[in-house]
Amino acid sequence: MADRHSFLPPPAVALGAGLASALLFGLVSTASTLAVGLAYLSSLPLMLAMIGFGPAVGLGAGLVACASIGLAGFFQAETGAVFAGLTSSAIFIFALAGPALFLSYLLCRGAPVDRIVGLAAACAAAVGFAIALVATARYGGFYAALDRVDAVLTPALEAVIGEAQLPDGVDLRRIARAIALAAPPAVAASTLLMLLINLWLAARAAQASGQLPRPWPDLPSTLGLPFVCAPIFAACLVAAFIGGLPGLAAAIVAASLAMGFALEGLAVVHELTRGSAYRGPVLTLVYVALFVVVPPWLLGLFVFVGLAEQLVGLRERRRRSRAAALR
Template identity: 30%
Template structure:
């Protein structure tokens, strides 16, 4: 079997797997979120371990299956939010260039920077969520209906819950801007975790082109990410659709800087006697109180860089 035919077969199987995960996630169950989050894995594995052709075929076949089983609109939403970003991330991860082009030693290879991969993940999330929001007509009416359904379900489960009209109005205003930010942050984390897991799986299989990134020492967001976050903050003070886009940008790039902040904490505690205790306390306090997220956000903001991963051999394609 030729390399091209292998890529076609792998892409077809990966696409069917991704489609089944997404369709299964549509049915209400306790595993829905896990299935939805894992849908990017087959696309990432196909692209990282085989070729761009495999990931493209995977995206196309997944869209075909989802469109046939559900609706074409669902297939398009899946492609914009999950399938296409996964294929793009896999493509970027396999890009490399000769090290001498950036002042490195002869014969070495520099891989696409991890920091830029994280920026592209955040950018893909922003574009995908904004496109879906425009298609769905996300706005005051949409959130109002959503909150009304949420409040009704709470009343059914708890008869003593009787919110005031002012309380419901405040809840609708909060969710209007909080949902884009929360969804963007969650989706950045999901795609980044998917990339990390898929990279580990491909390395274990021996098909990895890219060497393992030392995330604690290499994950530093570039200054372009800080500029994007600043633009999002400014836009968030504007009303209407621009404000909603701003909150989406804040959520996506804010989550990226928080992850970079945790990477810095891992790096700076290396070799310290109480490293395990400090890191566990950091993660536990974040989960319980969420306030420490601000500390890691600023830690990531105040340490920006563009780090490179280099090896002695590899493909000579340019990004």
């Protein structure tokens, strides 16, 4: 285990990390693109505190962040100040601080990479389902919530389209409903990506400073989901067509696992191209396509590769062939 000596006392680290996390989380209220992007990093200071300085400092940072967000909501709200502050803190704890500290603790305890990714997918799915559940409870039922979202989104879509002529058979209300149904699964998938990127950044920073409490794992050969996730994913894909809140819950789980399989597929590409003269150009092309073009079929392709890895062990086959070639 790395020596965790620091020139900063633990209370100062907890206070600084908590305030930084609260500040980044608060930026989302400005609704600018840059602020929203920075808000995605709000779990990073908590993960840094947990991984680099231990559970006590990480939990202290989480408490500071929650208290800061609650106080900010209390002082900024004109009416219902106490409720606004408590709501902001609850959202932060459930969607960001809780998963961030939990996953960081698992990393510190030396949990296998696939277990961390699997539990991160479960946390992300819980966040997506919570959004659907809160909307359902708030508007008095699942379909009542959909009708409410339709009523808000349809005029917005009409304003965007303006005088443009729509193709025959295109109904803006159906598009609005499709967007409403796609939102919770999209939140689940993006939450998983956000959690894992922040965890990777925090672990890399801790490693660079000599504070990482475990050896750095070989991600191309280990990153993935537990094998049990493949049948769960298949079952959820089928159950998603049930409709209603149960169908949406299944779609949320499927979306979270799909993102996990896509990341596993990307790790497979890294592993299979090791030692190849074309590795650099291939990986460059892959990342440019993912972050610049981002076609949906390309993400689907990586999901397929991740599932193939689960079923036939592409990386293990590659390792065996390399070992046989060296004999």
